[in-house]
Amino acid sequence: MILRQILQKTLPALPLLVGAFFIHSALGAGYVVPSASMEPTLEIGDEIIAVVPSYGWGTANLPFAAQIPALPHLRIFTHLPHRGDVVVFRAPANLNETWVKRVIGLPGDRVALSNGHVFLNGKALPWHDKGPDQAELTPGIFTPARRYEETLPDGTHHDILKLTTAGTLDTVSTFTVPAGQLFVMGDNRDDSADSRVPAKDGGVGLLPVWNLQGKAVTVLFSWRNLKRLLLSV
Numbered sequence: 001m002i003l004r005q006i007l008q009k010t011l012p013a014l015p016l017l018v019g020a021f022f023i024h025s026a027l028g029a030g031y032v033v034p035s036a037s038m039e040p041t042l043e044i045g046d047e048i049i050a051v052v053p054s055y056g057w058g059t060a061n062l063p064f065a066a067q068i069p070a071l072p073h074l075r076i077f078t079h080l081p082h083r084g085d086v087v088v089f090r091a092p093a094n095l096n097e098t099w100v101k102r103v104i105g106l107p108g109d110r111v112a113l114s115n116g117h118v119f120l121n122g123k124a125l126p127w128h129d130k131g132p133d134q135a136e137l138t139p140g141i142f143t144p145a146r147r148y149e150e151t152l153p154d155g156t157h158h159d160i161l162k163l164t165t166a167g168t169l170d171t172v173s174t175f176t177v178p179a180g181q182l183f184v185m186g187d188n189r190d191d192s193a194d195s196r197v198p199a200k201d202g203g204v205g206l207l208p209v210w211n212l213q214g215k216a217v218t219v220l221f222s223w224r225n226l227k228r229l230l231l232s233v
Helices: 002-020
Strands: 028-032 046-051 086-091 094-105 110-114 117-120 127-138 141-151 157-162 172-176 181-185 212-222
Touching (some): 086 181, 094 117, 127 157
Antiparallel strands (some): 028 046, 046 212, 086 094, 110 117, 127 141, 141 157
């Protein structure tokens, strides 16, 4: 019975596992999550698989892209992520680094934050309180947090962690996401240098679509928690 369950989880992912287990390919790539910014969805040490052609293919996918400053920012077969997708991308401030965040706003969306709540095109994304939890500020160091389920306009939902609703990143004035860019956030909302933080200050800023490398789909395993095996993202 246990073997059958493992096979049921593994077989659909085999094409990606072949191409993405520790290596990059045209179809899939493997990445290790280095920080707690996407808790509770992703944890430090998770080895995740990303589908490379999910949003088309671009020069950002080339392994040597960061070493060629004048590399043209080209993409083919490009299409935008869906709100709620967990994406991996070259960090705008350092193309040698690959980061992972969740897409919240698409080009043309009006985005604001008030007391931690995201307002998308004038409407707050609903929260459902799921009770107390904990956030890992640094490896092995935890602090009390609260878990909420956040729902996007199309009804998809994901869990987030909040430490406070009065932090420096909890209030953002309304702005419109420009063409060719995305507004991304970490699920660990008070420990994520995401689109609320400019790239010059160590964050993502508004993420250019060119930087996308793929869509995170599976936690293959975790270097720290053996129970985290073949989990959907």
